[in-house]
Amino acid sequence: MADFDYDLFVIGGGSGGVRAARWAAGYGARVGLCEEDRYGGTCVIRGCVPKKLMVFASGFSESVEDATGFGWRFERSDFDWRFFIDKKDREIDRLEQVYQRNLEKAGVTIHRARGVLEDPHTVKLSTGETITAAHLLVATGGAPFVPDVPGIEHAITSNEIFHLETRPERMLIIGGGYIACEFAGIMNGLGTRVTQFYRGAQILRGFDDEVRGHVAEEMRKKGIDLHLGRDLVSIEKTGSGLAVKCSDNSISEYDVVLYATGRRPNTRGLGLTELGIELGRYGEICVDEYSQSSVPSIYAIGDVTDRVNLTPVAIHEGMAFADTVFKGEPTPVDHANIPTAIFTQPEIGTVGMTQEEARELYDIEIYRTAFRPMFHAFADRDQRMLMKLVVDKASRRVLGVHIVGPAAGEMIQLVGIAVKMGATKEDFDRTMAVHPTAAEELVTMRHAVPG
Structure with missing residues (x-):
């Protein structure tokens, strides 16, 4: 391995990539990592962490209502969107610094750049630098998917919702997965009038049917205007908002349209197909139980493999990869019975x-x-x-x-x-x-x- 710059080079500074890098470095490997955006990835920057903070914030409106049932009396309860967003941003900045410090403490060399694969052992950085490594690990995560419909440029995704300048009074959410349903509850709790369209027969496909029906009923009780079997046809910007034409030819107006129609592996433009790496239907990197791709020196973990797209799973896959390659203990990832x-x-x-x-x-x-x-x-x-x-x-x-x-x-x-x-x-x-x-x-x- 002495002929290479690193024993391991990781593309992607999210939860999985960072854990794999730190774990491998702990086994004595020379490790480098590149990230073109921010350390912490989807979970920390635009996913689990800010979303859970918004869940906490949105729950207080109901807590105030419940408190009156226990004898508490409040004169008023207002939500300061700008205060919350600014404080949330400061917390995300703090967590990103924690991720960076942990990498540095582990001895991982950090490159703030985009990395593209050139051959089975070479990565070309956007800075112009060329990096070589005995093993390459792709951990670039996923990105929101939006369909090609007229006016789609006026919609936002789950990336942008964390940075809205003001709280919208009227929001339409497109989708029936967990991201769409979570944000429907969040925005409803914060005082926005929420409408949700899902083209399927019931929300939360893949979950237990009874659970799906129960949650849908409770969401409606809370005031979410949930429509099943309905989809968006087009979006048009007007002087007072966004005019949305629906699949039933009705037209309604909203301040914000949020598309939460799933996520796709973030593999475009990484040089994977040029190297003959096998990809799946949605661009996911096909790997074996040890996270190894069809090119033996190249591995992949996390959402980019589209196995089980959860942060703890990506972290576990990163540790299993390091144990397999750098500790000499072949460790397959067990994806059964994940809470x-x-x-x-x-x-x-x-x-x-x-x-x-x-x-x-x-x-x-x-x-x-x-x-x-x-x-x-x-x-x-x-x-x-x-x-x-x-x-x-x-x-x-x-x-x-x-x-x-x-x-x-x-x-x-x-x-x-x-x-x-x-x-x-x-x-x-x-x-x-x-x-x-x-x-x-x-x-x-x-x-x-x-x-």
């Missing part, structure tokens, strides 16, 4: 199989409860939680757990351990309940749903 939280309002926590997936492979039982939590009942709020266990009748193993309601994400992290370990329904039954909590329902469901 996931979706910060819709109400939020979703899920791990394992949906009911629909499980019944294709097993003879199953379903344990389910839907109820109004003590907090909401006392506050006179009509919001219901859903908890559901999917169980294999033969082995009694819990194949999937699905929670909709407050703190669902916190709960599913811990339940995920049990599911990953292969816990049975009887293991859940033997676990004492923590009372009074909503989570106790997970261990007190004794009877399967008939049929």
